[in-house]
Structures are given as C-alpha cells and as structure tokens.
Amino acid sequence: MALHSPRRAAAPLATALLVLLTGCTSGATASGDQEGTTSAAVGSLTVKSVRAHLELTDGTFLAQPSGAAELTVTVRNEGSVPEHLAQVSTAADGQSTFRAGKGPENLLSSAGVLIRPGESVTFGGDGPRILFPAPATPPATAGGGPSVDTIMIFAVAGLVHLPAKAPA
Template sequence: MRYRGASPRFLRAAAAVLLAAALPLLASGCSAGSDAGVQRTLPGVSRTTLSTSADGVTLSMKARNVDLRISDASVLVDPSGAAYLRLTVNNQGPATEHLALVSLAGGGQAVLKGGAALSGSLTTAGVLLGSGSSVGFGAPSGSKEPSVQLPADPSRKVGGTEPVMLVFGIAGLVHLDLPVRAA
C-alpha cells in the first residue's frame, strides 16, 4: 500500500478539532482563582460595597483598572407599564469603561440608547463611560441623556424588586436587586 500525504482539507479539519478541544483549557487558565497568585484587587482596598436607600441601590467597585460607583439605581415604571432603569455611573478608574448589556432574570434584554455627550454615547462596545466621568441614565424619551429601556413584564409591580444584571467591558458582571418604583 502506498502512503499518501494528508490533504490540506484534512489538515485544516484536524487543526480545527484540536483548537476546539484546547480552547476551554486555555480559557480556564485565564480565569484562575485567587489561589493562583493573580492579584485581582489593589492591596488594602475593598472590592465592593453595596447599600440600599429610598432612592435606590448604590454599589461601589474598586479593583485593578476599575473604580466604579453606581448610585441611585432603580427600575421606574410609568403609568403605561413601560419600564426603564434610572441610575448614575461614575467611572473614576484609569480606563474607559462601557455598559455593554443589561439583562433581566427572566432572560429579557434591555435596549441601550446613547446620549448626546461623548461620555454616554452609544458605541459598538456599549454606552461609553469615560475615565473621570459621571453618566446619568434616565427616561427613554427625547432627552439628551442615555437610557436603558426594559422589556415589558406584566409581573413587574411597584414596591417589588427586579433582579438586573449589568455587563461592563472591564468590571464584568454586576448583579443587583433593584427596587421598582413609580415614574
């Protein structure tokens, strides 16, 4: 029997299978836990603080390249049943951040709209949160500020809470249980 070399098509397919098998192993090394010696936060700095007041939820996050403060976060529902997030994001970190996605516990995804100013504008990465800036998210109307419009949910009641997941480009996932208030 004569040996024939592998065809280029076969070699490409074999390389793709090997890469698909190796990718999860490589990715797991990138997300090593604290016992791997990776410094996730600055020495002596608290990673997060969370508080709830009559105005909403306030969260402060400090870590390497992250110094975010989310204040007065709540879900507002207007008389027609439309709901949106009301919050202010203050980025004091050294890097420009983006609010990339907002989703709800039921699997719904919010619609992000950008504002008129550079910090708060909608980019391909999400709503831009420039270093040293504070961006307020308000009602999805004709205003010049950015907004987060939530999908309709008949079970949403004023006085309850809404589990919300914010996804930031650098800070990552932030889970909050926000109070639902009347607009």
C-alpha cells in the same frame, strides 16, 4: 494542512463565551460578587477590583405608561481605564436595549456605552437609556425597600448585581 482549522478557531470563542456567561472576568466571581463590592442602600453600589472602580447610584426601575420599563442609574468610573456598560438584564425581563442620549458624549457603540475614567454617565432623561420592552419583574424586598435584581455586564468590571429601587 490548514493553518487555521475550524476547531482551533472555535476554541477562543468558546472560552470567551464561558467566561462571559459565568461572570468570571476582572475579579468577578460566578455569583457576581466583586472583590470589595459594597452596597450602602437599595439602588447604590460600589465595585472595586484590581482593574475597576465604579460607583453606581440612584438605580431605579421605572414603569412607563406604555407598559415598558426603564432602568435609571448614574455610573461613575473612578478607575484608571475606560469602561463600557455592555448589557443589562433581569431574570424575568431578559435583556434590555440601549437608546443613545441626545449629546455626542457616551455614544452607544457595539461595545456598549462608554464611561471614561473620572467621568459619570446618567442613564435616563437626556442621557443614554436602558429600556425593557415588557417587564414581568415583581418587586422584591431587599435592604428595606422594594427592589428589582438587575444584572449589569461591564467590559472591565465584569458581572455586577444591582438591586434597583422599584415602585412599591
């Protein structure tokens, strides 16, 4: 009798995948609502849960001359544990890709982009970049201005919905 059967090995993986797909991690609900999530304006969001406290500001979905798009946003980790932004997507555009920034801080790894406690990461410019190859998302009106519903997956905070500003 084998100590590690294929069925036993697959069970933890299936459970982890189910949790990731439903967004039920670290206080997130299946709809992505965080306990204590507040939004002051389109492009800004505060996420508070038992283990995480993030401040997202200046979230903007920008079209590039090449036809691609980039999400620029500043993420501040006000929590006490390191955080990783693991994935970003939109319903119409699918998953983005990350590009490393120019400096050694916040290096891109297989876990995503590291955001240490008490530090901020600005995505875009010289920092790490969040790129969409061929955006199809038409801006919607949310909170008084055009926006793109952006889905961000963090290692600790879980699933976060950020309405990013979009050009009108």
